[in-house]
Amino acid sequence: MRKTIVAGNWKMNASKESVNSLIKGILSGMSDVSSDVIVCAPFPYLSQVESLIINSDLMLGAQNLNVNLKGAFTGEVSADMIKDFGAQHVIVGHSERRSLYGETSTVVAEKTKAAIDAGLTPLLCVGESLEERESGRTEAVVAEQLNAVISLLGIDAFDGIIIAYEPVWAIGTGLTASPEQAQSVHLFIRKLLADSSERVAQKTPILYGGSMNAGNAADLISCADIDGGLIGGAALKADDFLQICKAG
Ligand code: PEP
Numbered sequence: 001m002r003k004t005i006v007a008g009n010w011k012m013n014a015s016k017e018s019v020n021s022l023i024k025g026i027l028s029g030m031s032d033v034s035s036d037v038i039v040c041a042p043f044p045y046l047s048q049v050e051s052l053i054i055n056s057d058l059m060l061g062a063q064n065l066n067v068n069l070k071g072a073f074t075g076e077v078s079a080d081m082i083k084d085f086g087a088q089h090v091i092v093g094h095s096e097r098r099s100l101y102g103e104t105s106t107v108v109a110e111k112t113k114a115a116i117d118a119g120l121t122p123l124l125c126v127g128e129s130l131e132e133r134e135s136g137r138t139e140a141v142v143a144e145q146l147n148a149v150i151s152l153l154g155i156d157a158f159d160g161i162i163i164a165y166e167p168v169w170a171i172g173t174g175l176t177a178s179p180e181q182a183q184s185v186h187l188f189i190r191k192l193l194a195d196s197s198e199r200v201a202q203k204t205p206i207l208y209g210g211s212m213n214a215g216n217a218a219d220l221i222s223c224a225d226i227d228g229g230l231i232g233g234a235a236l237k238a239d240d241f242l243q244i245c246k247a248g
Helices: 018-033 043-052 078-086 097-101 104-118 130-134 138-153 155-160 179-196 200-202 217-221 238-247
Strands: 005-009 036-040 059-062 089-092 120-124 163-164 204-209 227-233
Touching: 005 097, 005 163, 005 200, 005 204, 018 155, 018 238, 036 089, 043 059, 078 104, 089 104, 097 200, 097 238, 104 120, 104 138, 104 155, 120 138, 130 138, 138 155, 138 179, 155 179, 163 179, 179 200, 179 217, 200 204, 217 227, 227 238
Parallel strands: 005 036, 005 227, 036 059, 059 089, 089 120, 120 163, 163 204, 204 227
Antiparallel strands: none
8 A cells, every 4th residue: 555645846936934934834734644745845945944844744855966976066966965954855857857957867867866876765757748748649758757767777766766747738837637637647657667567566656746736636646546746836835735735
């Protein structure tokens, strides 16, 4: 039985004040939540969140990492630095990083490796654009993104990976995939993993992301192969985020 996981991706939205009230708001409602809950904060706020969540069940993640361990990489942040601030998770392969910063599936696989090597759990994002969906290439695109990681790391690496299926056309647009559309891709992903290992396929959490909110979360999470959500906009309001956390 896979546990429901809900992760918030704050993207580049935070201030010391907003982080304080958002985390305090989430913590105040956590006693009714049975899902695992992760907040992925921008780098400068990791330390603040780390202090606020001490002795709670809330977990911390970052939104990106550099593939290198240390050295002359001005402006970059390593997996060890992320761990140093109490984070256990890191998002890799978010569509904004793939499209705005040119991260190929090979780079995403290398980042996944860097995270795992450091003891972090990657939240590996995959998903197709609207054009790719409309031209019938959803499964081919998602397969290419996953196979890059399987080729580099092997199937057993997925013991330490959380997958997030995020159709690009649904991210930040208010256009949520229907439960049927999402379930169909989630099942495809599980079958792709099962081609290499049935055990890994049954164990790996596959979250849905893309305009998930308090109103649609329960219908999505109740699908057989949807194990939770990766939440952008709705993760910035404690009440909305908590409602999603309680939907699992
Ligand atoms: C995301 O950025 O991962 C995301 C799912 O965003 P939103 O919920 O705002 O669509």
